[in-house]
Amino acid sequence: MLTTKPVLGQCPRCQGLCYVCDVDAIYTAADMVPLDQAAQIQAVVAGRDLYWLEPNPDAGRPKKLHLYVPGRTSLPIGGVDILGGHGCGAEARSVRPWTRAQVVPPKGPAAPLESSPAPSAIQSPSEVWRPDGSMDFEAVARSAIQLPSEVPPGASVLTFDIETHSSEFLWDMSPEEFFRLGGYAWGEGEVVLTEDLEEIREQIRLADLVVGHNIHSFDLTAVFGVGSTYPLEMARDGRVYDTWTHATLHHPAPHAYEDRAGRTRYVTKPEQAMHWFSLDNQAYHLNVAGKSHDLKALAKEFGGFGNIPVDDPRFRDYLVQDVTASRQVADKLLRRAPLSGYSIREQLNAAIDAQNSRNGWRVDFENATARVKGLDDKKNAYLEMLSEKFGLPTEGKAPLRTKAGKEAVLAALESVGVTEADLPKTAKGAPSFGGDGLLEAVEDKGEEARELGKAIAAIGGMRPLAQSALDCVHADGKVHPSITTLQRSGRKSTTKPGLTVWTSRGAGSVEKSYFIPNAEDEVLVEFDYSQADARIVAAYSGDSKFAERFAPGTDMHMITAYLIWGRDVVDADPAFYRQEAKAVTHASAYRAGPGTLARTTGRPEAEMRRYNANYASEYKGVTAWQDRTTREGERNSAVVNSWGRRMVVDKDRAYTQSPALYGQSGTREIVVDALIRMPNEVLCMLVAQVHDALVFSIPEARLAEVTGTIKRCMETTWGPPDGSGQQIHFPVGMGNPAKNWEDAGH
Numbered sequence: 001m002l003t004t005k006p007v008l009g010q011c012p013r014c015q016g017l018c019y020v021c022d023v024d025a026i027y028t029a030a031d032m033v034p035l036d037q038a039a040q041i042q043a044v045v046a047g048r049d050l051y052w053l054e055p056n057p058d059a060g061r062p063k064k065l066h067l068y069v070p071g072r073t074s075l076p077i078g079g080v081d082i083l084g085g086h087g088c089g090a091e092a093r094s095v096r097p098w099t100r101a102q103v104v105p106p107k108g109p110a111a112p113l114e115s116s117p118a119p120s121a122i123q124s125p126s127e128v129w130r131p132d133g134s135m136d137f138e139a140v141a142r143s144a145i146q147l148p149s150e151v152p153p154g155a156s157v158l159t160f161d162i163e164t165h166s167s168e169f170l171w172d173m174s175p176e177e178f179f180r181l182g183g184y185a186w187g188e189g190e191v192v193l194t195e196d197l198e199e200i201r202e203q204i205r206l207a208d209l210v211v212g213h214n215i216h217s218f219d220l221t222a223v224f225g226v227g228s229t230y231p232l233e234m235a236r237d238g239r240v241y242d243t244w245t246h247a248t249l250h251h252p253a254p255h256a257y258e259d260r261a262g263r264t265r266y267v268t269k270p271e272q273a274m275h276w277f278s279l280d281n282q283a284y285h286l287n288v289a290g291k292s293h294d295l296k297a298l299a300k301e302f303g304g305f306g307n308i309p310v311d312d313p314r315f316r317d318y319l320v321q322d323v324t325a326s327r328q329v330a331d332k333l334l335r336r337a338p339l340s341g342y343s344i345r346e347q348l349n350a351a352i353d354a355q356n357s358r359n360g361w362r363v364d365f366e367n368a369t370a371r372v373k374g375l376d377d378k379k380n381a382y383l384e385m386l387s388e389k390f391g392l393p394t395e396g397k398a399p400l401r402t403k404a405g406k407e408a409v410l411a412a413l414e415s416v417g418v419t420e421a422d423l424p425k426t427a428k429g430a431p432s433f434g435g436d437g438l439l440e441a442v443e444d445k446g447e448e449a450r451e452l453g454k455a456i457a458a459i460g461g462m463r464p465l466a467q468s469a470l471d472c473v474h475a476d477g478k479v480h481p482s483i484t485t486l487q488r489s490g491r492k493s494t495t496k497p498g499l500t501v502w503t504s505r506g507a508g509s510v511e512k513s514y515f516i517p518n519a520e521d522e523v524l525v526e527f528d529y530s531q532a533d534a535r536i537v538a539a540y541s542g543d544s545k546f547a548e549r550f551a552p553g554t555d556m557h558m559i560t561a562y563l564i565w566g567r568d569v570v571d572a573d574p575a576f577y578r579q580e581a582k583a584v585t586h587a588s589a590y591r592a593g594p595g596t597l598a599r600t601t602g603r604p605e606a607e608m609r610r611y612n613a614n615y616a617s618e619y620k621g622v623t624a625w626q627d628r629t630t631r632e633g634e635r636n637s638a639v640v641n642s643w644g645r646r647m648v649v650d651k652d653r654a655y656t657q658s659p660a661l662y663g664q665s666g667t668r669e670i671v672v673d674a675l676i677r678m679p680n681e682v683l684c685m686l687v688a689q690v691h692d693a694l695v696f697s698i699p700e701a702r703l704a705e706v707t708g709t710i711k712r713c714m715e716t717t718w719g720p721p722d723g724s725g726q727q728i729h730f731p732v733g734m735g736n737p738a739k740n741w742e743d744a745g746h
Contacts, residue, residue, distance in 0.1 A: 006030075006053075006065055011086060018086050023051065023065050026679055026709070030065055034081035043084040044070065049679070053081040069677075069712070158207035159327040160184040160200065162219055163319055165306040166299075170218070171360070171474040175225045181310045182223075183319040185327065191320045195310055197223065210234065213279040213326045214244040216350040217357065217482070226358050226476075229680055235351030236680070238344065243329050245350045247277050248485060250337035251286070252648055260284045270486035270493060277486075279325055288328040292321035342644030345676070346485075352675050352683055353483040353492070360478030361515055361687040361697070363469055364740070368514040371466035375458065382455035386412055400433050400456070409433055409456055416449040418442055433457070465511040468497045478518070483689065488647045489664035492689055499690055512741035518687065518697040523737040524744040525703075527710055528693035529670065530731050531556060534585075536666030537659070539719050539728040540642075543621025547728060560585045563618065564603075564611040584611060590660040591626050625725075626659045633658035642720045643669045667692050670718065670730055677713040682706060688741075695741065703737060 009020035009029060018029040030051050035043060043050060050068040052075055067073070068082060163181040165173060175197060182200040185191045194200065200223055204210055212219055220231035220240070234240050253267045253276035260280060267273050275281055283290035293314045299305045308315050337343070386392035390408035392399055399405040410420055410431065422445075424437030432438065433456055442453035458464065472479040482496045494500060517524050529535075531550065538547045549556040561570045561581035570577040583601045592600065597608035616623045632639050633654035639661055640646045647661045671692055675683065685706065688695040694714075698706045711732050719727035738744035 004064075019053075019065060019083065021065055023067055026681055028065065029086040030083040031086055032083070035084050039084070040070070040082055043087075048087055049085040051083045051085070053083055055080070156206065156208045157187055157211060158184055158203055158209070159211040159323055159330070160204065160215075160219070161212055161319060161322045161326055162200065162222060163295075163305075163308075163310075163315070164222055166304065167218065169306075170222060171226060171476065171478075171480045175223060178222055180306070180308075181315070181319055183323040185323055188327075191323045193316055193319060204234075207239065209239055209241055211241045211326060211330050212243070213282075213322075213329065214242065216240065216242045216245060216347075216354045221354060221358055226360070226480075228358075229355065229684060232351050232355045232680055232683065235348045238347075240347055240351060241330065241339075242347060242350060243279075243282065243326060243333055244277055245346055246333050246337070246339075246343060247282055247329075249343055249346060249645070251282065251333060252488070253277070253486075257285070260290060270484070271495075273486045274484075279322065279329065282329050282333075283325045286329055286332040288325060288332060289321065290325055291318065293318045340644060345643075345672070348676060349485075349672050352686075353485075353689075355680075355683050356483060356686045356689060357480050359684060359687055359697075360474070360476065360480045360518070362478050362518045363473050364514040364516045365470070365473065365477065368466040368470050371511070371514060372464055372470065375454065375464045375466070378451065379455045379458040382452060406431070406433070412452060412456075413442075413449070416442075416452055417445050418449055418453075465497075466514060469514060472497045481688070487664075489661050489668060490645055490647075491664050491668050491691070494689065499688055509742050509745065512745060513743075515688075515741040516739060519699070521701070522697045522699050523703065523739060524687070524695060524741055525698055525707055525710075525737050526693055526695045526735040526741070526744050527714060527732050529667070529714070530733055532667040532670060532692045532730060533663045535728045535730055536663050536670070537622060537625075538726065540662060540666070540725045541619075541622045541625035542725040543619050543625070544726065546619045546622050547726065550728070557581045557585050560588070560611075563614040564607055584608070588615065590663065591656045593656075629658040629662055630654050633661075641665045641669065642722075645669070670716065673716065674714040678710065682709055682713075695744070698737070700737075707734060707737075 004022040006019035006021040009018050011018060011029070017032055019032055020027075020029050022028065028049075028051070034053075035050075040050060050070065051065040052068045052073070054064040054066060054076075065083070068075070161183050162179060164170075164178050165180065169178060179197045179200075181193060181195055182197070183191050183193050184200065184203050186203075204220075204223065210220075216231070216235070220234070221228075224230045231240070253273035255268070256264060256266050257276065258264055259275070265272075265275060267276065280290040295305070295318055298308050298312070298314060298318075302308045310316075383392070383394070386408055387394050390411045391404060392408035392412075393402055393404050400409060413419075413423070418441060420431050422441045423431040423433070424441060426432045438453050438457050439450075442449040454464075469479060472481075474480060479497055481494045481499060484493050484495075485491070486493065515524070534556065535550060538550065548554065549559055555578070557578045558570070558574065558581070561574075561577040564581060564584065565577060580601065580603065584597055584603075587597055587600050594605050594608035594612055597603070597611070598605040601608070629639055633649035634651055636649075637651055638646050638648050639658050641662055643665075645665055647665060649657045649661065671689070671694070675686075675694075682696070685696045685698050686694060687697050694710075696706070696710065711734065714732040715730065717727050717729045719725050735744045
């Protein structure tokens, strides 16, 4: 990795002097004044990198800077100076070497840490320092940072909102074209409207804190553009407060609610919570004034959002009220739940997700189009075969809904080994031929069955994955996924397109082949954690026997197989029983009962009952931890993970929900910690997040250095900070660098 000798530079923002050099091939500016222990904690909390300074005895001047990851980097014996990355946000990247003739007298301290939040949960620096002198980075990262619910005197707070063309053009228009009207207010002042995009940008740059609703994923991207990292830099500096993000933590959607129009809405799955978190609905349920007009009605009146006259009084009143509502919703939410270390961290996490969306992911349009055509040809061929051989009706728009159509499909499936008992059922108990359920039913029945299943699903109206990708491609040749954290565990969902449905298994993996690097001189690399959900359970429970499942050379699926069937049976056909045990291994982390396990795996319930009994006997520590989490969920109607995330639990489902939420959220937090540790330059290479896997588009010329940085940021050892569990290592695997996602998968 390329690391150059430090030279002096000067920041154009504060005129402070810095060391400037490449550290692991990443351009770096570091403050010159060594940090004591307390200042190091502040720097870490503020999101700044730390470096240790290698002295040069021969020259009496600095030799090299090295990245210092507290708790992981081994420092030379005898002690070295620890420096902080320069604290001027985006401007720090503009620091360049200087000659003595160019120097400008500094305005003030080079690193204004006093503007960064101070950790109140840490009473003294000694609480986060290990006996060997290294910092417990995890303790710092998880510590509660209690900021005042009111802005400190002298701080400038800007609330803003913008009106644009239809949101579908966010990725296809320049900010100057997309933006139509902006509104902003300083503190409690009047709302100012402007048609000048640069005026909005300037106000944002001047603010100590910028407030708005859904501004991470929309407004800041719209204002600064797809190619900008300024919104991410702002979040690193703690300058963004998005009420949408805070509401997902502290004002979650109930199972049912009444909206402003008096309609009852139900939330039975995460995507149905989108309306709950809208600005107008948050305002309504927090008892503040909401929107003043119906913007969709105005758009319909004038033939589109982009055609509404910017001088229309209704349009302008609408924006004024949106800014006012954003300000009032922010106040109400902060009164419900003042900012904490976790909620501040979530603001940065939302900014990283927004950067992921801005990065986009290039699609091989020609390959995807060919895939759609090929599947369409197969569908037509199967349609003809089903008609000729099994009597499928060809008339009407929905042949599968007719009696003759259902009988034809059942006969066709029977011919390739798929019985009616294998199929999912509708709410009325009839066989279902739609969507993912059918595809799951045919997955293990052979290639002919899988192809027939795809054709039947397509006949029923299910779009090929390739078409789903093509539908989301924008003018730049990329998809720009939408990433939300609406699940209780905070697990991320990616849509437009829904990348979680792209499989790595069997013939379906070809669907990944049309996702390609973002530039011709780049390659895709996928990283993922090994058995992360199970490792979280081991860490929380402190069960040393359970932790043996992760020992080198140990096959946890074989361990599961032995618990179900015993060694004598399994050893007679290990490959078969290992495959059968996989689904049980994964379901065990969620404390599934024997009935659920039987339905999930297709195995007899008696086998699953025996497995659960053997599991509880073998892993007493895990069982005791699960019992504790269940009692917590029943007592509080919620559980709180070690990072500080509060997750609502349905009391009647606490037995399974409580440990499952701990497990899912724990893996999610490990991934978020890794993303936060990554330099912004690396985050600009992130193209996808799929549960515990991350995919990057990396320049081939920098492959070794960037992959090394990513692995260093991802790999970690973690245990509950209260000492109740045990430290567990979370290793990271890396796929082969490749020119498409299928070949890069790990």
